Amino acid sequence: MNSVRIRGYGIVSTYGAGVAPLVAGLRRGTAEPGVLSDPAVAALAGVKVSALPPQMFRFDVDGSLAMVLAAAGEALAQAGVQQPLGDCAVLCGANTLALAEHSDSDHRRVHGSGRAPLIPHPGELAERVAYAFGATGPVLTFSTACSSSANALLHARALILRGQVTRALVFGIESLAMITLSGFNSLMLLDAEGCRPFDAGREGFQPGEGAAALLLEAQGSGARVLGGANLCDIHHVTSANPDGSGMARSMRAALADAGVAAGEIVAIKAHATASRENDAAEATAMRTVFGDKLPPFTALKRYLGHTSCACGAVETVAMLAALDAGFVPPAAGFVHADPALGCGPLTQAQPAAAGAYLLNYFGFGGNYASVVVAHG
């Protein structure tokens, strides 16, 4: 047995707090702006923040932590797991720049000017979540750009399979920050019209924010994480090798680790940032791995925005939520096929067949993660 179960999941997304509004949005097939109107989520599920020890929250419960607690609370409720979590790892994928900026802006809001006297270190969020839910296992924050929380998910599987923990809570968090917005803008990676994955007119993505959490255990019900891979495409700091070799290697390694043949994949959730070069590389990579039997593939960033370090958790939860609701969502934002790609994503929802699904997460620094999950 090399798989672990995703016993529960939860999310705060552009559609609001919880899985239900997300599924409704994905079913409508309509795109959202990607940015939350109020990141300090009003409805916190599963935990009473006011009951938490104040010394653990010296900067109060900010929007990031509130989102994570809401998503994690929903995941625990779905799994039917009681708190304290005990022998449970807490593994996070988070944007350290955004956390730093929010800490600073909180200080400015309170004090009017200046910089924060101390900012929490980037790993502190995971420690607070572990404390809040009574988790006593390893706590670690993965910081590998857009593959961060996918790598956290793969590490959770390894910890459980090796018998090092009973369960693992994995989460990803991304909140909009001026620095990341300005940075992506300066790299000309933002599309004012929104993300158009694999579209002939694609120019980049729209920024997103949100949080998602998954609770993993060895046994029980829920989708199975069959395997996955993390590796480095050393071609360039921000661009994939245009021949798609790095991405293809990631997908092949994930399939091998999962013990799944390419022909068994029901559908693919592409990373699909809608940048001209990276979508082209991903399309080439998929055609390399699957040949003329390329399964249907979709892309989720027009729905959710690009949630960066959190997208490994956010898009995994979104995909699982849609599959549990019985469908594979189409790639919102895709209208005009790009002949240069030789393939195009789903334009209509299709029924979710039982079987293995491949999920891709490709980040800056050539950090690639591919995950294979079995559903149904």
Place this chain on the structure above:
Amino acid sequence: MAEARRVFIHAVATVTPPAPLTHDPDNDLGALAKQVLGQRLRQASHFIELATIGARLCLNRAGATAPDMAVYVGTALGEVRKTDALFQQVFPPGTGMAAPFDFINATANMAAFYVARLAGASARNLTVTQGLGSFEGALQLGFDDVRAGAVDRALVGGVDENCFPRTAYVRRWPLRDDEVMGEGSAWLYLTHAEPGALAELLSVQRLRAPLDTAGLDHIVCGAQLGAADTGVLTGLNPGATLHHYIERCGSYPTAAGFGVAGQLEGQPARGQWAHVNRDIDGTLLLVRWRVG
């Protein structure tokens, strides 16, 4: 599940800025970069050079690079200087525009990318952060993966940079007035093969249990290890030698990497060794290895 393999340390390297640590060493890595890497890295930051110089030194000593070598980096703060630069660029009175390479470099895993690229290592590549336990977190990943057979070769580093003036740094990381602000890059090259090894890595643990580690010949004291802890350890390990190193590298969150690798850079005495530290929440951080 296959039987766990033993894990051996085959090479180590440490890089710290030249003394005095209280001066801005912004350009001090240039000569070292040319000497070790053969060049300054174009568009790379101080943090990235700090990491890559240490990693290359370690690999040179190991006499090994391989595409299947995994890279694990632990850093508590990541790119401190470039993050500060971005704040100044984006917020008033800055222009509002982030400089592209400052933004790219501020992505915390960029040092691991450059390390991998220079070594031609296209396998697993992970950057983790967990405060004072960041180095130990990375070491745990590498140790577990080699032990479980998930990877055969692992390059593990702990890297953190400082910034100036000191008041800017202590906004990010608390220092007592008597602590010297340090920075550094320390690396270990791990494999499952025993021949030629410097030491056997025995365990990497994060413990909430009382300090009860016995059987040690050498105790390397982390920055947060208090006098009470030292007293308990010497009581449990009579005759053990205490080693202190913070005065050599200064205080920084991943100095434990220097504490472990630095002991193996010379001619370490035979016996059972442990680096012992405490995280801010009191959790014990324990790394054990055996020489000879």
